[in-house]
Amino acid sequence: MTSLTPIVLRQDEFERFRALAYQAAGINLTEAKKQLVQSRLFKRLRHYGLSSFQEYLRLVDSEGENGNEMRYLINSLTTNKTDFFREPHHFRYISQTILPDMIDQAAHGRRARRIRVWHAGCSTGQEPYTNAMTIADTLRGQGMWDVRLLASDIDTDVLATAKEATYSAEQLEPVPAALKERYLKRVMGRMDQYQVTQDLRGMIAFRQINLNEDAWPIRADVRFDIIFCRNVVIYFDKPTQRKLFGRFQRLLVPGGYLFIGHSESLFGINDAFETVGGTIYRAPDETESVAR
Numbered sequence: 701m702t703s704l705t706p707i708v709l710r711q712d713e714f715e716r717f718r719a720l721a722y723q724a725a726g727i728n729l730t731e732a733k734k735q736l737v738q739s740r741l742f743k744r745l746r747h748y749g750l751s752s753f754q755e756y757l758r759l760v761d762s763e764g765e766n767g768n769e770m771r772y773l774i775n776s777l778t779t780n781k782t783d784f785f786r787e788p789h790h791f792r793y794i795s796q797t798i799l800p801d802m803i804d805q806a807a808h809g810r811r812a813r814r815i816r817v818w819h820a821g822c823s824t825g826q827e828p829y830t831n832a833m834t835i836a837d838t839l840r841g842q843g844m845w846d847v848r849l850l851a852s853d854i855d856t857d858v859l860a861t862a863k864e865a866t867y868s869a870e871q872l873e874p875v876p877a878a879l880k881e882r883y884l885k886r887v888m889g890r891m892d893q894y895q896v897t898q899d900l901r902g903m904i905a906f907r908q909i910n911l912n913e914d915a916w917p918i919r920a921d922v923r924f925d926i927i928f929c930r931n932v933v934i935y936f937d938k939p940t941q942r943k944l945f946g947r948f949q950r951l952l953v954p955g956g957y958l959f960i961g962h963s964e965s966l967f968g969i970n971d972a973f974e975t976v977g978g979t980i981y982r983a984p985d986e987t988e989s990v991a992r
């Protein structure tokens with residue numbers, strides 16, 4: 701029998717969900733998130749016709765850590781808020797500082813005309829598409845550049861939306877008109893829906909990556925010029941953040957850039973990075989000094 705009156709999540713059940721979210725994704729569910737966990741998972745109880753969170757936990761346990769229900773659980777506990785041109789000063793820094801510098805270096809034969817970017821925790825795609833537009837537009841008229849973005853998230857639902865690359869006129873409001881004109885096409889037969897152009901989509905590979913897994917599916921020889929990991933680590937505790945930023949540091953080229961979210965900081969977490977702007981950091985030139 702299912703009921704429409706929400707079933708109350710007991711403290712011991714909440715503790716179990718907390719432990720599962722932490723073990724699987726490094727997500728630190730504070731006490732304040734109890735109500736949110738209850739309402740999000742109550743939908744699942746109704747879906748299965750279960751009458752307690754205890755029964756639901758048994759279902760999750762029976763399928764194991766790689767089971768479908770575990771995937772559903774993590775997808776429903778993640779917070780996926782994002783926007784096009786969120787924290788716009790990051791994209792201004794890329795178009796006005798990083799790219800002109802790269803263009804100049806390439807012109808003097810000091811670097812290859814190649815850029816590698818990773819968006820770790822990309823949610824529904826607005827962030828990597830904003831960056832792809834910014835980079836493509838800044839490099840217009842600069843000859844051939846090989847630009848590739850990796851965009852990843854733990855949540856398979858948001859990745860499916862990101863790959864579809866289709867957004868409403870309202871979601872696209874922050875995108876400047878000239879960029880909309882160049883990089884978005886109206887979807888025939890769907891009111892107010894626009895899809896990112898094929899060229900831009902072709903620059904990005906979307907992949908599921910759990911930032912708290914020890915083995916990331918990234919080739920050992922790959923180094924990124926830029927890593928974005930914005931508004932992701934706010935859900936992680938300090939030891940988890942320390943480990944993650946150390947790993948990012950090792951994956952960046954010397955002097956590569958790390959962008960984090962507006963309420964995040966490397967203070968007391970990783971002092972090897974140099975601050976070059978608001979929540980913009982630069983990896984040291986000496987990779988030897990990597991903090992472990």
Ligand SMILES: C[S@@+](CC[C@H](N)C(=O)[O-])C[C@H]1O[C@@H](n2cnc3c(N)ncnc32)[C@H](O)[C@@H]1O
Nearest residue numbers: 725778779781782821823854855910911930931
């Ligand atoms: C609030 S969104 C931020 C999206 C985008 N970076 C931005 O700032 O607009 C946080 C994203 O981090 C993802 N996330 C949370 N834990 C993760 C983990 N352990 N590994 C990978 N992604 C994770 C969530 O699924 C979510 O899509």
